[in-house]
Amino acid sequence: MMGQKARLHSGPITSGYLVVSPRWIGFWSRSLTLEDEKYRIQVLAIRSVSTTEPWYKGIPKYGLQLDIQGQSSLRFQFRSEANRNDALRKVREAVEQLPMLSPPSTPSSRSLVFVSRSNSPSSTPTPNSSFSAPTTPASPATPSARRSSAILAPISRTVNHPARRKIRMNSDLILRLPKAVNLPSNLFYSMPPMHFVCFTIGSRGDVQPYIALGLGLIKDGHKVTIVTHKEYKKWVEDFGIGHRTAGGDPGQLMKLSVENKMFSPQFFKESILNFRSWLDQLLRDAWEQCSDAQVLLESPYSFAGVHIAEALSIPYFRVCTMPWTKTTQFPHPFISPPVETPKFNRISYVLFDNVIWAATAQQINRWRREVLHLEPTDMTHSAQAKIPIMYNFSSSVVPKPMDWTEMAYPSGYWFLDNPDGSNWTPSPSLLSFMSQARTDGKPLVYIGFGSITVPNPAEVTQRIFAAVVKSGVRAIISKGWSARMTQQGDLTGKPVEVDAVPEECHVLNEIPHDWLFPKVDAALHHGGAGTTSASLRAGIPTLIKPWFGDQFFWASRVQKLGAGLKVPSLRVGDLADALTRATSDRIMKEKAAMVGEKIRSEDGVLNAIQFMYVYLPRATRTAQHLPAESVEVHQDLEVATVSRGGVEGDANPAGLRAIVTQYSHFSSCKLHS
Numbered sequence: 001m002m003g004q005k006a007r008l009h010s011g012p013i014t015s016g017y018l019v020v021s022p023r024w025i026g027f028w029s030r031s032l033t034l035e036d037e038k039y040r041i042q043v044l045a046i047r048s049v050s051t052t053e054p055w056y057k058g059i060p061k062y063g064l065q066l067d068i069q070g071q072s073s074l075r076f077q078f079r080s081e082a083n084r085n086d087a088l089r090k091v092r093e094a095v096e097q098l099p100m101l102s103p104p105s106t107p108s109s110r111s112l113v114f115v116s117r118s119n120s121p122s123s124t125p126t127p128n129s130s131f132s133a134p135t136t137p138a139s140p141a142t143p144s145a146r147r148s149s150a151i152l153a154p155i156s157r158t159v160n161h162p163a164r165r166k167i168r169m170n171s172d173l174i175l176r177l178p179k180a181v182n183l184p185s186n187l188f189y190s191m192p193p194m195h196f197v198c199f200t201i202g203s204r205g206d207v208q209p210y211i212a213l214g215l216g217l218i219k220d221g222h223k224v225t226i227v228t229h230k231e232y233k234k235w236v237e238d239f240g241i242g243h244r245t246a247g248g249d250p251g252q253l254m255k256l257s258v259e260n261k262m263f264s265p266q267f268f269k270e271s272i273l274n275f276r277s278w279l280d281q282l283l284r285d286a287w288e289q290c291s292d293a294q295v296l297l298e299s300p301y302s303f304a305g306v307h308i309a310e311a312l313s314i315p316y317f318r319v320c321t322m323p324w325t326k327t328t329q330f331p332h333p334f335i336s337p338p339v340e341t342p343k344f345n346r347i348s349y350v351l352f353d354n355v356i357w358a359a360t361a362q363q364i365n366r367w368r369r370e371v372l373h374l375e376p377t378d379m380t381h382s383a384q385a386k387i388p389i390m391y392n393f394s395s396s397v398v399p400k401p402m403d404w405t406e407m408a409y410p411s412g413y414w415f416l417d418n419p420d421g422s423n424w425t426p427s428p429s430l431l432s433f434m435s436q437a438r439t440d441g442k443p444l445v446y447i448g449f450g451s452i453t454v455p456n457p458a459e460v461t462q463r464i465f466a467a468v469v470k471s472g473v474r475a476i477i478s479k480g481w482s483a484r485m486t487q488q489g490d491l492t493g494k495p496v497e498v499d500a501v502p503e504e505c506h507v508l509n510e511i512p513h514d515w516l517f518p519k520v521d522a523a524l525h526h527g528g529a530g531t532t533s534a535s536l537r538a539g540i541p542t543l544i545k546p547w548f549g550d551q552f553f554w555a556s557r558v559q560k561l562g563a564g565l566k567v568p569s570l571r572v573g574d575l576a577d578a579l580t581r582a583t584s585d586r587i588m589k590e591k592a593a594m595v596g597e598k599i600r601s602e603d604g605v606l607n608a609i610q611f612m613y614v615y616l617p618r619a620t621r622t623a624q625h626l627p628a629e630s631v632e633v634h635q636d637l638e639v640a641t642v643s644r645g646g647v648e649g650d651a652n653p654a655g656l657r658a659i660v661t662q663y664s665h666f667s668s669c670k671l672h673s
């Protein structure tokens with residue numbers, strides 16, 4: 001289908017085709033070298049469309065700008081004013097007509113509307129004219145009433161319902177099915193029991209999300225094992241999840257990451273000098289501990305999983321707490337660029353992948369040859385575009401970049417409530433401190449830096465005390481992993497001694513954030529993905545003093561959301577100013593509360609499980625290793641609208657059977673009551 005030729009300015013200028021349909025605006029550009037550029041924008045998300053000045057003075061180029069909710073604007077360039085005006089008109093018509101459209105239509109009626117070379121547009125827009133979408137946007141789909149058109153995006157969770165039927169579809173059928181489009185909005189999947197193995201390294205924040213996901217998978221009948229540091233064994237097993245050991249001492253990994261700016265020459269010098277043997281051991285342990293997996297999930301910086309999945313020919317999904325797929329929207333979280341430009345942002349991911357691969361390729365290929373009995377590989381093997389990756393963060397915090405494909409899926413956060421077990425209870429002294437703060441009419445805040453092994457904990461603690469007193473708040477202060485330093489002395493081995501704790505502060509080691517954060521007025525922390533998600537979910541202003549890695553990214557996000565601030569330093573004045581602002585700025589409080597409401601409305605764990613079921617075939621390099629019957633389709637009989645042969649109809653088994661018969665000629669499949 002040809003659309004209107006246009007050029008897109010999104011970093012590199014790319015030539016391609018712009019197509020407008022009643023619900024979607026599409027642009028794609030075929031690349032001879034790099035990957036194609038594909039954009040698919042919901043008309044619903046268009047906030048305004050306007051003409052723009054020619055980009056190159058003197059050369060007759062005609063510009064069109066799309067302002068998109070939550071995203072950077074897209075600017076197109078057309079060869080002629082007529083083409084530009086025609087595109088403007090088509091987009092305007094689509095935006096105006098959207099509210100009048102019937103509920104999501106069937107594929108047969110949703111034919112694409114071309115931006116044709118009309119020479120006599122009905123209303124010739126004047127140059128620089130602009131058009132804004134109606135202020136009352138069409139009612140956005142609520143989480144449980146997914147629009148059928150959203151099926152083009154990864155499947156989202158629908159309401160669970162006891163009265164549902166099962167259709168077993170075997171792997172042949174799944175793999176030969178056309179891309180499932182326009183399925184009834186109440187369909188969701190489950191599958192026969194399988195052994196999911198999750199391989200991750202790092203801090204608590206790298207493990208806790210997998211426990212949350214694991215509990216969801218176990219609830220759906222699966223077996224789950226988390227392969228990670230020995231330090232987390234009891235914690236994981238207390239949740240009824242299997243644990244196997246790999247990765248060595250996480251404290252050493254964090255120390256390396258905190259003391260040496262991630263991705264800096266010093267970082268690589270230190271890691272190459274002291275972590276080569278660590279990597280060899282990690283690879284050996286990973287193969288031993290993951291060899292009975294039927295589905296393998298991995299944090300991308302654990303290195304081994306993608307190769308193990310190839311050796312076992314099993315489905316493989318990446319999981320990440322931070323953006324890891326290249327985009328023009330923001331730089332790689334481990335690379336703090338001097339300036340953020342679309343082009344540099346995109347290049348930062350390529351740079352990161354290439355440098356990490358160059359540093360590890362020799363060891364990985366030796367391991368592939370000697371242990372996995374696989375041929376050596378190269379960068380293309382683990383190219384992100386081919387691997388489904390789930391991001392356990394919310395699109396309300398990080399809107400999905402338009403240059404991410406459907407294989408990059410922000411599922412929503414994977415929250416683990418009662419992370420310290422259901423027997424945890426607050427101490428009487430803590431409850432008394434919190435009650436006194438309320439009695440005294442003082443704001444109550446949390447301060448803690450999680451798994452950061454703070455280099456000089458005693459000095460940092462004194463500064464925090466001084467800032468709390470100066471700002472007039474009451475503070476619950478968590479020592480977190482810096483408590484490790486207190487026992488072992490600081491980085492120089494010098495014992496850490498802390499002066500008397502002021503009455504405005506209550507110090508503890510760790511505390512479940514899901515319990516505490518809804519009870520305080522603000523949180524000041526290091527910006528770990530998990531801690532950030534916890535304070536945002538609680539709807540309280542989030543103050544972030546970043547130390548390394550993705551924490552700078554999260555600090556930028558909360559600031560852009562208006563739901564918090566990046567704290568520039570640990571100077572007493574900066575800390576006190578931030579605490580005062582967060583506990584007094586009404587607008588920040590309101591924005592934080594709005595973000596919290598959106599996050600609480602999502603179910604990231606179930607969205608992720610649904611994504612894996614839908615994309616299982618594509619996550620498998622060779623499909624024959626899928627289980628004989630891999631997917632069951634559940635139909636919520638009471639609520640679903642069933643498309644029968646392309647016609648919306650009532651929910652009933654006959655309708656469901658219609659769906660099945662549409663595909664049954666591919667292979668045998670049964671309808672279970």
Ligand SMILES: CC(C)[C@@H](C)/C=C/[C@@H](C)[C@H]1CC[C@H]2C3=CC=C4C[C@@H](O[C@@H]5O[C@H](CO)[C@@H](O)[C@H](O)[C@H]5O)CC[C@]4(C)[C@H]3CC[C@]12C
Pocket residue numbers: 201202203205206253254256257271272275276279301321356359360450451452527528529530549550551
């Ligand atoms: C030996 C090789 C030549 C050399 C290249 C290998 C070096 C490795 C030791 C390091 C290479 C990549 C590093 C890491 C990557 C990512 C990590 C995630 C991080 O977890 C995050 O902690 C944050 C702070 O709390 C938090 O914001 C976020 O939510 C967490 O996901 C922890 C460190 C690390 C695992 C890091 C460790 C060193 C290697 C693996």
Ligand SMILES: O=c1ccn([C@@H]2O[C@H](COP(=O)(O)OP(=O)(O)O)[C@@H](O)[C@H]2O)c(=O)[nH]1
Pocket residue numbers: 203204205206208321419448449450451452478480509510511512513514527528529530531532534
């Ligand atoms: O005292 C604590 C410290 C951490 N957490 C939780 O543990 C996870 C830590 O994840 P994060 O990504 O912040 O990384 P880390 O703390 O490991 O650096 C988050 O969900 C926190 O909410 C908690 O509940 N209480």
